[in-house]
Amino acid sequence: MTAKTKHNIVIVDDHLLFAGSLEKLLESFGEFNVLFHAKNGSDFQQKLKLAKMQPDVVLLDINMPVMDGFETANWLSSYRKDIKVLALSMDDDEETILRMLRCGANGYLLKDIHPDKLREALLEVIHKGYYHSEKVAAALLQSLNPAKEKPEHRLKENERIFISLACTEMTYKEIAEKMNLSPKTIDGYRHELFSRLQIKNRVGLVIYALKHDLYRIQ
């Protein structure tokens, strides 16, 4: 395979070590050529505009500082629709997968897959225009089936505020004061959330909040 017929790839990831290693892996497959690296979305924008060759596929990390994967995919899908985007993430959360696909990604890969899967995914994205692993396909189906959705996990604004306050050292009484509500109303929120989210106590609520990004440490 000559250099001309190789598929051109760009890697966007803030972890230099990973990006560099990934390049070696792609080279070892023999049919790919890495044009350049970028350490975040805006770095990618600049380098893409200056590049003399355009990539066929962008391997895009989601968790990045400055301009994350969602923003980058969104921008690229309006700027150059012919460049395919393969999202790379450690997160197998359904919400994240769907959000990334809605931002225009052509495929979604978990970082804990076998290296051979990456080759398979890249070739599929190039030839078929999309790639979906079993997990992603399952998430897609779930989202299309409204019956299987979990409406009990939809939260109202006051519930979100309460949950994030419950992740602090405040007592329920103090939370009530802060929200200008009666402690008894807070008691009602608590009881309602415990049964809807199937948790047993306040620690369960904190864990739920952290899992679903309703509260962030530090």
Added chain:
Amino acid sequence: MTAKTKHNIVIVDDHLLFAGSLEKLLESFGEFNVLFHAKNGSDFQQKLKLAKMQPDVVLLDINMPVMDGFETANWLSSYRKDIKVLALSMDDDEETILRMLRCGANGYLLKDIHPDKLREALLEVIHKGYYHSEKVAAALLQSLNPAKEKPEHRLKENERIFISLACTEMTYKEIAEKMNLSPKTIDGYRHELFSRLQIKNRVGLVIYALKHDLYRIQ
């Protein structure tokens, strides 16, 4: 360089794609030979015992399910002190770096370093027995300054276990049963930790645990 004179490396990381890529990077340097991968600490234990060749260095990820980097480094430093450990993490938190070094790691590398630094670090660990980047060296110096040390944050093993159980929906009574201790002893642990860590209630303890990586979501 013949295969015999190459340095033997083992990679312990739950992200298969990263581990596989890293292997290609190491191969490209020419002076390293990857013996095997493991996806967590206990997987590593098993494979190490069966392996016909022993590694010179273990590249060890910190964030893993089942048996994390701390536990693994701890185990290895008592099992085989001649095998060097180079910790790999995205976390530049001072606490984490020091904890890993206390667990017996011979060096600490951030995942966002340049690939060439990895080669440098590996060679230094092999020849000098340790490697410390600027950031790690700075953290070490800080810890040597007794004025800035926080001895009240050093935890005993039972305290660590208690804290991670306090991050679940278990009551203190259930935690006591699980640890084969009286509920009153647990009450003592709780009181001691609240005053030492300057927190007011169990939620504070959960937040502390998550900040300092004593408990991990999911």
Added chain:
DNA sequence: ATAAAGTACAGGGTTTATCCCCTTGTGACT
């Protein structure tokens, strides 16, 4: 060698917070 100090575990008793059940008033919308 023995007293003093420290550490780990466990107990009694009390207050406060959490958790749970059941009920009520008030607008708002069909």
Added chain:
DNA sequence: AGTCACAAGGGGATAAACCCTGTACTTTAT
């Protein structure tokens, strides 16, 4: 008129948090 969402309350059981005390065993000092 009905029911729905929301805020609020009464009463009570359980868990969490905070006292202070005691025993057994180890470490350290003299």
